Amino acid sequence: MSASGETPRRSSKRRRNVITAGQAVEGPRVIVVGAGLSGLSCALHLVKTLGASVTVLEARERVGGRCWSHTMKLSHGGEALDGGAENGLADPLRAAVDLGAGWIHGIRGNPLSRLCTSYRLEMAFTGSGQVIPMYDACTGHMAPPQVDEKVERVFNEGLTAASAVGEVDLLAEEMVARHAPRLVASAQATSGAQQTARPVKQRFPGAGMFLPLMEVYLGQVASWTKLPQEDVQEVAVVLESMLFAAECIGTESLMQQTALGDYLSVHFDMCIPYATPLERRLFWWHRSNLEYANATDLGALSAAYWNFDDEHSFSGAHALLRQGYGALAAELARDAEKRGVEIKLAHEVSLIDSARGFVSGKRREESGAKPVAFKETADFIVVTLPLGVLKDARVRFTPALPAAKTRAIEQLGFGNLNKVALAFPYCFWDQHFPVLANVSASPGEFFLAVNMKPVAQANVLVLLASGAFCNALESMSDAEAVQRAMASLQRMYPRVAVPPPTDFIVTRWRSDPLARGSYSFIKRGATPDRIADLAAPLPGGKVFFAGEATSSKHIATAHGAYLSGLRAGKDITEAFTGKPSSSSSVPATPESATSAPL
Structure with a gap:
């Protein structure tokens, strides 16, 4: 549904010309599988920059994919x-x-907040880091803020330590340059040079128990070393990660095989060894909140790479859409249709032939009659299927997908x-x-x-x-x-x-055969390199992939899906013209709103 409650219309195809080397060349024929944010952004990009004839095939009877806005009755x-x-x-x-999809995560520089402004969709800003009332359902009272602050601090310190271990090589180089003299001085003061032959945890007896340091130990070490507590804590966090890495040397993948949930549980038990029932409930609440952010039980999430893409996050407040994400998808579809994109709903693709350049499947009839087979040919095909559908092998590829692609599909996680x-x-x-x-x-x-x-x-x-x-x-x-x-x-x-x-x-996203889950994450044992493998085009350069799971900088986000569609469109432009695309990654905006502030 759009903001006005209308369903996008199906328009006739238009084939435009693109100027290449001084001559007018007919634009390519492109099939986009999926009318989510990635498919729609890709289609818009191709018609605007390449004059392509684009058909979007969507299995659902609506656009948006996992952007689904439901209308609640208020009577x-x-x-x-x-x-x-x-x-x-x-x-x-x-x-x-x-x-x-619910929130726009960080409105500053986010292409989706720009699109909302362009399409005049209202955002409700929910802030970032605001106080959340914590209702203790076991007592019927609010959890004391000081208790939650204590648990949250320990939880976040555990996350910091896990992230540090995941980047131990970079940390070692940085910390040698910044803190080596302090580390050496502290080591000599606490353990003595004569103990250097002893096991690492015996030389640093506190390292395996209270790092990051509890307040009582933090004050003592700061007093001994004459250093600010912030510096001592930073060194403590890094020392813990380096010691953990040292224990793991000789194994195949260090923290890659460690689940974030296991790491956090051990860390919590060490920092708060005699936790009260409330403290444990608060710990599990923060854990549940992180499981929501990653759409998976933390027992399946990589401790090394759970937040590998944080540095690319957009800043600013988070926002909800008053008309819902479905309205944004509908506006993108409307914009695409105005430019000549044909959107075919209720068309479920079951076969993608990269060698002969066609897709086939079945179209559901509105009357409830038996589905009708269809076949569409194209110069290029863009696959925006959810990772869960790829894992489910609901769509067959011929020739079979290369090993790197199948390994990526298997090893990347798709949560719920x-x-x-x-x-x-x-x-x-x-x-x-x-x-x-x-x-x-x-x-x-x-x-x-x-x-x-x-x-x-x-x-x-x-x-x-x-x-x-x-x-x-x-x-x-x-x-x-x-x-x-x-x-x-x-x-x-x-x-x-x-x-x-x-x-x-x-909702039951895992049971939905057209989704099989919610969004992607880096599983224990996998690395972010698998994202690039999933995003890579198939041999022959005719079949491309997009979707949030293919976004190496913004995995598991709606804006990552949108940007991945632009990336796939740019790749097709370069493949068709034989030269680097001159278009920028600035999101497409509707012609009627070119002067809207972005």
Whole structure:
């Protein structure tokens, strides 16, 4: 659905000319498999820069792929609910909620925030690093801030140490230059030169127990060394990573084989050896939150590369779209169709022949009749299928995919995140907070509620399920999933009678045959190099790949999907013209909004 509630129309194909070496050359014929953000951005790029004749084949009956905005009903007993007319939609009794991609992560320089400005889609800024109310569902009270701050500090220090170990070679070079004199002095002061032959943890007895240093030890070491506590802590973190690496020398892949969850659990137990039940629940809440960010149980996530792409993140506040991500996808589709792109919905591709340049599959008929076979030929093919669908081998390639491609598909992870959206007759929660934390004894079970009140003036909560519980939810009925969600809310607000929902929807992304999950991550044992293998074109230079899983700088993000489509379009332009593309990576904007501030 678009912002106005319309479905993109199917337009007639137009074939344009592109000027190459002073002569007009007919643009190539291109098939794009998938009408998600990557497929739509690629199609737009090709018609704008190459005059290509582009057909987008989409298996679903809507555009957007994993950008799916569902319309929640905001009425009860025939009466309009609070704020309906202000939600920005055509129908004042409805509100859009995102069941797939949700946030624009960092608005500064982000191509999606620029597109929203161009298409006049309203963003609701949720801030970055804002205070989140932590509801202890086991006691019915707010978790004391000082306790959560302590646990969060230890959790983040564990993440820092894991990241440091993952880059031990670079760290060793940097730290020798910056801190070698201090490290040597500290080592001599604490262990003595006569102990250098002893095992590493015996020479540094605190290293395997309290690094990063607990406050009591931090003060002592700072006093001994006459150094600022910040410097001592930095050295401690690096020393822990270097010691861990030293223990692993001789193994095949150091931290590549270590799961981030295992590392964090050991780190937490060492730093808070006598943790209270609340401290452990808070630790698991922060773990669930990270599992949401990576769409997987931390037991499967690489400790070495879990955040390898952080340096490329966009800065600024995060934002939700009032009309939903589906509106952005619909605007891109509308823009593409205006430029001559043909978008064919309900066309599921089952075969991609890279040697003969065609795709085939079946088209579902609106009447419910038997699907009709189709075949489309092209000069170039762009595959934007989700990694989960590639893993599922739902689409056959001939000739068979090369070994590097199949290895990438196998070794990269494709995670899962599910949501239960609930509409209520009135707002019973703290409506001023964009998100609400549920600190429960069941990790990942609706650990976070996204508050749609400040976004769409709607009495809607979107509850997130991550980790192992997310996968367990897939086998629940709608009634059971809603009952579990309602029970979680009642434990968060024990002094309020939580009203029955007036509308709800439950996602099951892993069970969806056209997705088989939510987004990608680096599995334990894999490296980021596999992303480049997945993104590489097939031999012959006719079949290209795009999608968030192919984005080496922005994996697992909607903007990564969008940018990967631009990259694939640029690669095809270079392959067709035989020269480097002169186009920039600046996102395409609609002709009607060329003067809009970006």
